[in-house]
Amino acid sequence: MRKILAVPFAVLLIVMLVACSNGNGVIGEAAQSTAGIPAETSEGTPVHDNPMRVASDGAWMQIEDPSIATRVLEGGTKINMHFGDVVIPGTLNDSTAAQDLISKLPYTVHVNRYSHDFCGVMDDPLEYSEEDVHFGWLNGDIDFATDANYFTILFEDEEKSEQYGYQVNIGKIDIKLSVISELTGSYDVLIELADEAD
Known part of the structure; x- marks a missing residue:
């Protein structure tokens, strides 16, 4: 009798999971931002169909000054990002994705301002x-979102x-978060490498 009940229950469970999945490896709500896919339980706890790393795993972090990036990097490659007349300095880490971006510099990407980030699709x-993919971000992170080739600078809501997946951290900004969060519109x-701009 248990075997007879187990098969219909398993089929029902699979159908329910497929119906709730948004097709991006996260079960729950539809996408609401350009930087990943949100999913929450009714209690607000992040839900993932397979456990993954989060942005803080293994990260060096500072929590004393919320006006600057949470992530702390030692070493790395200094860059400048030009938002019109405003220059946002940053540091790229040694990840595969960051090194790939460095090989493409100088590089231009069109970004738009959203609630917690500037984000644009890379050509x-x-x-x-794969081991660098995680959920979430730390304020001040520069990420590559693998689900849609997004280059994104995240300045709040860490x-x-x-609840947002498919993030690969490639660095952080090296200026007060307010400098970028006060910008509006698209750019x-x-x-470029910082030494090329000097």
């Missing part, structure tokens, strides 16, 4: 390592960001 996807952002 060519960055190479990345505390609720783990063709030129990204």
Whole structure:
């Protein structure tokens, strides 16, 4: 009798999961931002159909000054990102995706302002390592979102960001978060090595 009930229950479970899935490896609500796919339980806890890393895993972080990037990087490659007349300095890390971006510099990407980030689609996807993919971000992160080739600079909402998947951190900004969060509209952002701009 148990075997007879187990088969219909398994089929029902699969149908329910397929009906709730948005097709991007996360079960729940539809996409609401350009930087990943949100999913929450009714209690607001992030839900993932397979457990993955989060942005804070293994990260060096500072929490004393919320006006600057949470992530701390030692070393890395210094860049400048030109938002019109405003220059946002940053540091790229040693990840596969960051190194791929560095090989493309100078590079221009069109970005738009959203609630917690500036985000734009890259013409060519960055190479990345699957082990670098995680959920969420830390304020001030520069990420590549693998689900749609998004280049994104995230400046707020880290505390609720783990509902967004498919993030690969490639670096962080090196300026107060307010400098970028106060910008509005869209930009063709030129990204270049910092020493080339000097």
